Amino acid sequence: MHGEHLHQSHPDLIKRLKRADGHLQNVIEMMVNGRDCADVAQQLHAVEKAISAAKKLLIHDHLDHCLDEIAKSPGEMGEALAGFKDITKYL
Template identity: 40%
Template sequence: MDLERDDASLRAVLNRLRRAQGQIAGVIRMIEEGRDCEDVVTQLAAASRALDRAGFAIIATGLQRCVADIESGRKNGEDGEAMKARMERLFLSLA
């Protein structure tokens, strides 16, 4: 599956990743400045959550497209077992 930059959901992911990039730069700056450990960890946790959410959004978009591909595969004569095997490989790739 190719990611299309014009997709609205992926634009939102890009924005989230840019914010996380800024948060990580902020964490680096905070460490360099000798800031309080609790503040650094709080900011680092926020960046980590932003990255997780971006990853989940990409996975959700990919699965949505794969389901559409499976439906078109069914129309192209792919049997149920082949579709099941393809979906299983997809889910295992996320684990």
């Protein structure tokens, strides 16, 4: 179950993270240009929320994938549960 794999949500996650990356670059530029700290903090908050939402989607998708693996191969439950435990430390 570990290794390289692409879940259904990964293309959407990649788009979200690229948008967040572009937004973060704008925040850095705001700081370089001496923009107001409150404005910078507000924009950083938006980047943080976007990344947090992407992380949750990734984790939920992975957990769904683990459940599907258990349903297909109950004998692999130990490995699937290890995958659950491994990823939930990032919640």
